[in-house]
Amino acid sequence: MKGLKVIQPGIHSLIQDAGRHGFHSIGITSGGALDSHSFHCANQLCDNSHTAACIEILVGGLILEAQIATQIAITGAQVPISINNRSVSTWCNHAIQPGDRIKIGYASGGCRAYLSVAGGIQTKPIFGSVSTVVREGLGGLHGDGKPLQQGDILPCQPSADTQQRSTPLQQRPVFTDCIAEIRMLLGYQHSHFNQSQLDLLFNSEYTVSKNSDRMGYRLEGPAIIPPYSEMLSEGICLGALQLPTDGQPIILLSDRQTIGGYPKIGSVLSLDINKLAQLMPGRKLRFVPISLEQAQIALRNPE
Amino acid sequence: MSDYPKIVIASENSSMLYLSQRPCTRTSNMIAHTVRHLKHSLSDQLIDLVPSYASLLVIFNPLVTDHRHIQVAIGNALDNWQPQAQAQTARRIELPVYYSAESGPDLQRIAAHNHLSIEQIIALHQQTEYRAYAMGFAPGFAYLGELDPRIATPRLATPRKRIPRGAVAIADRQTAVYPAQSPGGWNLIGLCPTALFDTNRQPCTLIQVGDNIRFKAISREQFIQLGGSQSDLGEPS
Numbered sequence: 142m143k144g145l146k147v148i149q150p151g152i153h154s155l156i157q158d159a160g161r162h163g164f165h166s167i168g169i170t171s172g173g174a175l176d177s178h179s180f181h182c183a184n185q186l187c188d189n190s191h192t193a194a195c196i197e198i199l200v201g202g203l204i205l206e207a208q209i210a211t212q213i214a215i216t217g218a219q220v221p222i223s224i225n226n227r228s229v230s231t232w233c234n235h236a237i238q239p240g241d242r243i244k245i246g247y248a249s250g251g252c253r254a255y256l257s258v259a260g261g262i263q264t265k266p267i268f269g270s271v272s273t274v275v276r277e278g279l280g281g282l283h284g285d286g287k288p289l290q291q292g293d294i295l296p297c298q299p300s301a302d303t304q305q306r307s308t309p310l311q312q313r314p315v316f317t318d319c320i321a322e323i324r325m326l327l328g329y330q331h332s333h334f335n336q337s338q339l340d341l342l343f344n345s346e347y348t349v350s351k352n353s354d355r356m357g358y359r360l361e362g363p364a365i366i367p368p369y370s371e372m373l374s375e376g377i378c379l380g381a382l383q384l385p386t387d388g389q390p391i392i393l394l395s396d397r398q399t400i401g402g403y404p405k406i407g408s409v410l411s412l413d414i415n416k417l418a419q420l421m422p423g424r425k426l427r428f429v430p431i432s433l434e435q436a437q438i439a440l441r442n443p444e
Numbered sequence: 445m446s447d448y449p450k451i452v453i454a455s456e457n458s459s460m461l462y463l464s465q466r467p468c469t470r471t472s473n474m475i476a477h478t479v480r481h482l483k484h485s486l487s488d489q490l491i492d493l494v495p496s497y498a499s500l501l502v503i504f505n506p507l508v509t510d511h512r513h514i515q516v517a518i519g520n521a522l523d524n525w526q527p528q529a530q531a532q533t534a535r536r537i538e539l540p541v542y543y544s545a546e547s548g549p550d551l552q553r554i555a556a557h558n559h560l561s562i563e564q565i566i567a568l569h570q571q572t573e574y575r576a577y578a579m580g581f582a583p584g585f586a587y588l589g590e591l592d593p594r595i596a597t598p599r600l601a602t603p604r605k606r607i608p609r610g611a612v613a614i615a616d617r618q619t620a621v622y623p624a625q626s627p628g629g630w631n632l633i634g635l636c637p638t639a640l641f642d643t644n645r646q647p648c649t650l651i652q653v654g655d656n657i658r659f660k661a662i663s664r665e666q667f668i669q670l671g672g673s674q675s676d677l678g679e680p681s
Binding site: 405433 | 455458494495501643648649
């Protein structure tokens with residue numbers, strides 16, 4: 142099947158969909174687009190189902206050559222894009238002809254861009270998803286967890302769709318140098334931490350460490366020392382804030398281990414995981430505690 | 445009054461059920477029962493379930509249900525629990541193991557650590573019927589407990605970069621078989637030729653949480669005959 146040919150894979154480009162669900166009990170993690178909002182918008186722009194497979198482009202550097210007539214759209218990080226060396230905009234769809242060269246430059250704001258194609262990338266799902274999880278060797282073009290490589294052909298269906306679409310401005314993330322505010326719902330072992338440790342967490346700034354990836358974002362800042370270092374391993378949900386013995390917080394993300402034995406204070410609101418997924422190492426954030434009611438209201442009325 | 449069962453918030457769309465302070469067969473049976481019950485009663489509201497030693501994480505779709513309903517569903521599952529009915533349903537699996545210096549490079553160190561002979565370590569490892577308490581770390585990796593305290597050994601200070609598929613290992617009071625080649629810090633005592641995880645098989649994992657596992661010693665010849673690879677013998681990196 143024809144589709145999009147990878148001329149240059151970029152720093153780290155992965156096929157991702159909405160994730161692999163229902164297999165945690167055999168140790169399989171969810172994977173899936175880290176910034177689910179940008180992923181969702183990319184699919185909307187190509188009139189796709191909300192779970193269609195896209196490319197998650199870390200920082201940039203991806204070059205594709207089209208073999209078919211179709212539509213593409215790019216959302217997420219602020220990246221320069223060109224089609225046959227002509228600059229085009231992110232957050233809207235573009236018609237593509239066979240032979241067209243699509244070039245994604247390097248991000249100047251945010252760090253993860255999403256490229257969608259009409260109908261989604263047509264590769265064989267494994268455990269119900271094509272999401273690439275490098276650590277598990279699952280998903281992706283060949284099902285073996287490999288990132289995109291030069292020469293890969295991403296199968297896509299031709300599309301004669303001509304409708305123009307763009308994402309409303311208010312739905313696009315704004316990338317600034319401000320300290321990111323990350324909302325957190327207390328949970329798990331939070332009641333085992335003393336109040337002064339919780340106060341320290343919510344009154345401090347943390348820096349995103351360079352050892353951050355799709356498995357977890359490691360933070361550097363004032364240490365929140367857990368009341369005990371070992372506990373029985375238990376299920377870890379998306380966004381869980383884990384405190385290892387050194388007290389440097391780790392926010393567990395899409396490629397997280399399914400169970401683990403470090404104490405956890407609660408979990409980051411899913412809407413803010415999208416924001417977090419766009420923070421480069423070195424960027425700063427602070428946590429804002431929210432109640433369950435506030436979390437539920439935010440989920441039902443995302444701004 | 446007992447602190448258990450206890451349900452706490454894990455995130456906006458997940459609840460955590462704790463059933464006991466320490467793992468035990470009764471808790472493990474109750475978790476297996478709750479998993480079955482919730483899969484049926486919550487069906488589409490459910491995103492995933494993560495059973496572990498003494499807890500169960502319930503992940504749900506927050507746009508169609510909420511913590512309160514999930515709490516009620518968990519309560520109903522627990523009310524429905526019949527200890528006697530469970531006892532007979534646990535599966536028993538026997539795994540062949542080639543225990544030797546060339547397939548278990550840490551046997552000597554475990555023996556020295558516990559002041560026992562290598563033969564005693566091998567015998568004690570086979571004496572216990574283990575319970576699969578949890579799966580994680582890698583697809584199909586089952587945490588089996590509890591190991592006889594006489595052979596319990598702490599993890600390696602520096603994990604190995606490459607442990608062969610089928611490596612039988614121990615760490616503290618747990619034992620496991622590595623389903624695929626991976627890095628790892630557990631002590632290696634033998635090799636199992638049986639495939640534990642195969643994406644072409646249904647179900648793809650041989651072991652499931654709640655199963656009972658026994659190990660049985662086999663010879664080098666039997667190991668090769670059962671599909672074991674000679675290239676996996678010898679000191680891993």
